[in-house]
Amino acid sequence: MPPQQPLEPPTADQRLIWDIYFSAHVMPLIAECDELGVFTLIAETPLAASRAAERLGITVEWAEILLGALASVKLMRVQDGLFHITDATRCYLLPTSPYYAGFTLRRFAGRNIYERLKAAVDGARTTPPAKAAPVEADAGSSIYVVREWSEAELNVERVQTGVRTMHGLSFAAAVGMARSVDFSGVQRLLDVAGGAGGFSIALAQRYPELRCTVLELAAVCQLTQGYIARYGVETQVDTLALNMFFEPWPEGYDAVFFSCVLHDWDLEHRTELIQRAYAALPAGGRIFIHEMLLTDAGDGPLAPALYSLSMRIGTLGKQFTASELRTALESAGFGQVTVTNTFGDFSVVSGQKI
Ligand SMILES: C[S@@+](CC[C@H](N)C(=O)[O-])C[C@H]1O[C@@H](n2cnc3c(N)ncnc32)[C@H](O)[C@@H]1O
CATH class of the missing domain: 3.40.50.150 (Vaccinia Virus protein VP39)
Structure with missing residues (x-):
């Protein structure tokens, strides 16, 4: 192969792609921290990662990773080496708040959205795909997604x-x-x-x-x-x-x-x-x-x-x-x-x- 011109770097910042790549981790991170009681713990008193690790029963490195990731999405802030909850965390992630959304986020964190998206798009094709994927109607449906409302399907x-x-x-x-x-x-x-x-x-x-x-x-x-x-x-x-x-x-x-x-x-x-x-x-x-x-x-x-x-x-x-x-x-x-x-x-x- 003849030598090629050296490549120019891309003109667009790649951070957008990195942010998108890792966005899949955000809901599972919050769901797991909700389950572990991280938000309630830090709401009681601001803590260093090492102290939070002791209280949560996890390693210091894990506490640093979890709390640091939460801070990156503005659910924690660091001041003088201590992690504090933010106002958004106080409003939406403390189970005592009337606006607690942790249960909702936990429920969606485990969903395989990609599979469901593919099935839905395949089902909506105006020209059939070469090999039609089976459309799983309403996979993971909740009471909001029953197409022909059959109340009999609704259990408590x-x-x-x-x-x-x-x-x-x-x-x-x-x-x-x-x-x-x-x-x-x-x-x-x-x-x-x-x-x-x-x-x-x-x-x-x-x-x-x-x-x-x-x-x-x-x-x-x-x-x-x-x-x-x-x-x-x-x-x-x-x-x-x-x-x-x-x-x-x-x-x-x-x-x-x-x-x-x-x-x-x-x-x-x-x-x-x-x-x-x-x-x-x-x-x-x-x-x-x-x-x-x-x-x-x-x-x-x-x-x-x-x-x-x-x-x-x-x-x-x-x-x-x-x-x-x-x-x-x-x-x-x-x-x-x-x-x-x-x-x-x-x-x-x-x-x-x-
Ligand atoms: C997306 S939720 C909205 C709930 C509420 N309006 C809110 O904003 O929080 C849709 C609601 O429609 C209700 N629903 C669906 N089909 C219905 C029907 N045929 N008759 C009465 N309610 C129905 C469901 O039970 C569900 O609570």
Whole structure:
């Protein structure tokens, strides 16, 4: 072979690729540290890695590696040789916090997302792959991903896990939303597919005159009642066991609320849900849709874009842009559509029945 020109180094920084390469380790790291009690330990008192190692019963090198990796993702900070928890850790990774997400992260840390992604993409090919991979429908499905809702498939353990998983991520957004959207004109709100009831609970705490009903599958309602009681809002929030597709919706509500519900479904089901909301509301009634929104340009942000991917792997749905939701509402007959950013990447798109 003739001698070649020496290579120029790449023009793009390779750190992006290293960060992506190692991103697969982040959730397992946090899940294991949650299991080991690392966050609770360091919350009690800031510790050097050697002292943390003693308390956790692991080697000093392991403590240094784990705590250092946590610090790199801003879940610990180091000051004068001691590891401290950060505010994010205090909010989301202490089991005593109402916004504890450790259970949710642990549940997803073990999932083989690559296998599920491949199966989902193969199932969606417009031209069949040379050797069609078997599509494992809804592998690892939770209560959120049953395509044709068969309540018979829901056993107690599955419902408990599913409800706790969702609540672990959505309650913080619920409390944030209740502070940033004006519900003062609403008297009775129907929280369709409200899960653990976190949004109704947060709204009830914020608006003492408001009455909310969490419409859910019967198996879920039993658990929702426990969450409602935990926050002492039983006089303001009740539950209604109902299949939102197959049974008529109740009347007497001046607002319908959906949080992370439309993103589970394909266009046909989403349209049906919005039409059902329109039919159930009186003239002047309001609809509120709480979702993580994608940019109109289709370039992120990171969490909504990956949420969309995750939804498509596990359900029929995806995330939306504000324009898509505006069009969906206006097509159903709603007017005065507004978009309000609420908490993190979440927004509420609302409209009024004309
Ligand atoms: C992604 S979760 C959203 C829960 C809640 N709104 C939140 O944001 O935390 C979707 C919810 O839809 C409920 N669901 C699914 N199919 C349903 C149906 N046919 N009728 C009523 N609820 C249903 C599930 O039980 C689940 O709690």
